[in-house]
Amino acid sequence: MAREGRQRGFWPLAIVFGLFVLFLYGPVITIFVLSFQGPEGGLTFPMRGWSLHWYAELWKGLGVVDIGAALRRSLWLGLVVMVLTVLLSLLAGLAFRKKLAGGEALFYVTVASLIMPSIIVSLGIGLQFRLIDGGVKWLLESIGASEALEGFTTTLGMFSSGLGAHLTWTLPFGLLIMFAVFNRFNPAYEEAARDQGATPWQTFRHVVLPLIGPSVVGIGMFGFTLSWDEIARSSQAVGDLNTLPLELQGLTTTVTTPAIYALGTVTTLVSLLVIALALASAAWLRRRRPA
Structure with a gap:
């Protein structure tokens, strides 16, 4: 006989939910635990001691890869993407409150980037900027700017093509949230x-703004976290300097110590910190709203 207040199917559903949570967060917990292994630790269980040794190794650097520089690049790119996503989504939400000529087509074109394979978007942006490179070189040649031509390399970069690639991923989410709010x-x-x-x-x-403030904070959180973790759309569009996720992906084939787990833990903690700040900001705005 089922306990009072609980239906017959409670425990089967609870077990399924528990397995789902374990499947979802189990890999993160495993990486977190393995990052605290001792100096003799490996990439798998069983644990060989407990220490912060691999975090110290991470601080020193992983071979030729400058993790600190990649971290700073990803942070700055994520912050710029966050600000632009919030501003453009808010302005678009305000504009779409009225009937716009061609607004429906513009909306579908914007949201279409969500259904396009990310690697295709990245390849397309990379190709577009290579065509721009050709145009810039032709222009410099035509005006006789030989010194500028010799110093020119590419328009591909973190805050040009890379920024555009990330906005194709974050803006549709921001627009959908803002449209729902309005x-x-x-x-x-x-x-x-x-x-x-x-x-x-x-x-x-x-x-x-005070009424929609929590939603604006949520859009900012989406903008940063989606940019912070993005790999596929960055792969062909960021130029010569890699973001932290790209460096992490490359290190998985060369680093065979728990230092890679320490790096994964640090990047996850940054994401969790941003989410916590966003939730705290949204709660603060909700408390201020009645006043």
């Missing part, structure tokens, strides 16, 4: 503010 937004609040003599900017700043 579909539920009650315009009566804005009308009340205008009746009190508020300007459009004052209405946005003091009425609209």
